[in-house]
Amino acid sequence: METKIPKLEKKVITVAFVTSAVHLGLIAYAAVKLGITVPTCVTNVKPFTTGAFIDHGQKRYEVHVLAKMWGFEPSRIRVPRGSIVDFYLTSKDVNHGFNIDRTNVNLMAVPYVVNYAQARFETPGKYPVICHEYCGAGHQAMNAMVEVAEADQPAEAEGIEAAPSPSIEAAAQPPGQKIMQTKGCFACHSVNGSPGVGPTFKGVWGRKETLSDGTAITVDEPYVIESIRKPQAKVVKGFGPVMPTIPMTDQELKDIIEYMKTIK
Ligand code: HEC
Numbered sequence: 001m002e003t004k005i006p007k008l009e010k011k012v013i014t015v016a017f018v019t020s021a022v023h024l025g026l027i028a029y030a031a032v033k034l035g036i037t038v039p040t041c042v043t044n045v046k047p048f049t050t051g052a053f054i055d056h057g058q059k060r061y062e063v064h065v066l067a068k069m070w071g072f073e074p075s076r077i078r079v080p081r082g083s084i085v086d087f088y089l090t091s092k093d094v095n096h097g098f099n100i101d102r103t104n105v106n107l108m109a110v111p112y113v114v115n116y117a118q119a120r121f122e123t124p125g126k127y128p129v130i131c132h133e134y135c136g137a138g139h140q141a142m143n144a145m146v147e148v149a150e151a152d153q154p155a156e157a158e159g160i161e162a163a164p165s166p167s168i169e170a171a172a173q174p175p176g177q178k179i180m181q182t183k184g185c186f187a188c189h190s191v192n193g194s195p196g197v198g199p200t201f202k203g204v205w206g207r208k209e210t211l212s213d214g215t216a217i218t219v220d221e222p223y224v225i226e227s228i229r230k231p232q233a234k235v236v237k238g239f240g241p242v243m244p245t246i247p248m249t250d251q252e253l254k255d256i257i258e259y260m261k262t263i264k
């Protein structure tokens with residue numbers, strides 16, 4: 001027996017086909033004729049920590065925009081008219097927005113994620129960039145500028161901070177200091193001589209210390225190791241036996257000792 005499709009159902013099927021065909025047609029039209037691209041989260045670009053402006057020649061530019069509280073890196077770029085600019089966007093801290101006036105570029109800057117959009121700039125003029133995602137006290141002042149110049153003017157970018165070289169960064173914060181920060185040691189120990197729950201680490205290395213039982217010791221490696229592994233074994237006079245036993249690997253202990261030697 002033949003099954004007959006009811007008339008109404010045929011209508012519904014036709015309408016559904018026609019609407020989706022129109023929909024797909026419009027998407028194709030927007031992409032091909034209007035040059036609208038969908039913002040994309042790219043996974044083949046590693047999140048970066050500084051802004052960059054790269055001239056690929058032939059009016060093709062690549063901009064790495066780093067959004068941060070409360071500004072953009074670069075804060076201003078200038079490209080000649082007719083340029084095609086690839087914007088890669090990430091955030092250094094919290095979520096920010098990135099909207100370039102009079103373009104289709106409207107992205108979110110998300111930490112650890114790189115988003116991408118492309119813009120073609122045909123008309124000379126200023127294209128203000130704003131953060132359109134509330135990001136804290138300085139949000140309303142968070143902006144940048146894209147300037148489109150006449151074709152014969154050179155491209156340039158401003159406001160890109162030089163990346164601290166790894167060696168300078170490492171010198172600025174020794175591993176031991178980092179460990180003490182993450183383990184919460186500085187909650188009780190200062191490094192500038194100011195009093196705290198525990199003795200200050202300023203000048204701690206080689207310091208003569210009197211313990212609660214009256215014996216005198218010198219702060220050296222075995223004593224520091226014992227102080228950290230068994231905080232209550234020797235208690236410095238004038239302080240309570242309140243230091244917690246904080247788990248620590250041998251390497252972490254070593255790094256801490258190296259750092260403590262340097263706190264003068
Ligand atoms: C809750 C507070 C507290 C925290 C957190 C703490 N300490 Fe202490 N620490 C003390 C107190 C109080 C003393 C002094 C009494 C004693 O010797 O136990 C002390 C003593 C020491 C001493 C001996 C210092 C001297 O002058 O003789 C060392 C070394 C030390 N702590 C290292 C650390 C390290 C490293 C950490 C982090 C992993 C840490 N402490 C975290 C309270 C703390």
Ligand SMILES: [Cu+2]
Nearest residue numbers: 131133135139
């Ligand atoms: Cu904002």
